[in-house]
Amino acid sequence: SYELTQPPSVSVSPGQTARITCSGDALPKQYAYWYQQKPGQAPVLVIYKDSERPSGIPERFSGSSSGTTVTLTISGVQAEDEADYYCQSADSSGTYTVFGGGTKLTVL
Amino acid sequence: EVQLVESGGVVVQPGGSLRLSCAASGFTFDDYTMHWVRQAPGKGLEWVSLISWDGGSTYYADSVKGRFTISRDNSKNSLYLQMNSLRTEDTALYYCAKDNGAPHPQYYFDYWGQGTLVTVSS
Numbered sequence: 001s002y003e004l005t006q007p008p009s010v011s012v013s014p015g016q017t018a019r020i021t022c023s024g025d026a027l028p029k030q031y032a033y034w035y036q037q038k039p040g041q042a043p044v045l046v047i048y049k050d051s052e053r054p055s056g057i058p059e060r061f062s063g064s065s066s067g068t069t070v071t072l073t074i075s076g077v078q079a080e081d082e083a084d085y086y087c088q089s090a091d092s093s094g095t096y097t098v099f100g101g102g103t104k105l106t107v108l
Numbered sequence: 109e110v111q112l113v114e115s116g117g118v119v120v121q122p123g124g125s126l127r128l129s130c131a132a133s134g135f136t137f138d139d140y141t142m143h144w145v146r147q148a149p150g151k152g153l154e155w156v157s158l159i160s161w162d163g164g165s166t167y168y169a170d171s172v173k174g175r176f177t178i179s180r181d182n183s184k185n186s187l188y189l190q191m192n193s194l195r196t197e198d199t200a201l202y203y204c205a206k207d208n209g210a211p212h213p214q215y216y217f218d219y220w221g222q223g224t225l226v227t228v229s230s
Binding site: 086100 | 154
């Protein structure tokens with residue numbers, strides 16, 4: 001079965017830049033999406049179609065894609081950005097939706 | 109304002125059955141594909157199933173195929189998940205999620221409910 005691989009954790013100090021990667025063989029063919037989930041809350045879409053930002057999401061959130069890896073970048077990290085982040089995409093056939101294992105972002 | 113409100117989660121024994129419901133409001137429900145996504149305690153997200161706007165197409169994760177059935181009633185703006193032959197590994201918070209695209213699905217989720225907890229335990 002298809003898998004997306006994320007680092008389990010990333011730590012940054014406030015004001016620094018956090019980069020969270022997601023790797024998968026089908027990513028050159030399929031869009032990636034990113035969700036933020038804070039404790040006890042439902043996920044929130046922060047990036048769609050690799051690099052688009054939904055309305056209401058701060059400009060410090062951006063996404064990029066290169067080959068089999070997509071990256072969520074949070075510039076000027078704030079304490080409120082501490083959360084779990086999940087990438088999501090589809091297998092090469094587009095049949096199955098999959099999530100990465102999630103990355104816990106800690107703001108030191 | 110889009111709202112998705114799940115219900116029906118309870119404690120059930122292994123091998124048992126359960127039906128989850130999701131009441132939708134704030135958007136034209138019958139325009140959109142809908143999904144169920146689950147999250148086991150302390151674990152990551154897992155896509156479970158989707159249903160097209162008219163109910164004509166359904167898809168399932170391999171982990172639930174043959175045991176779960178997704179359905180919808182557009183007259184009631186409601187989404188359902190019938191869960192049979194439940195296993196301990198089905199224990200999770202089950203989210204109802206709206207697909208972004210209409211009329212064609214985009215296979216990502218722009219609105220989520222708050223989830224309903226299903227616990228499978230003897």
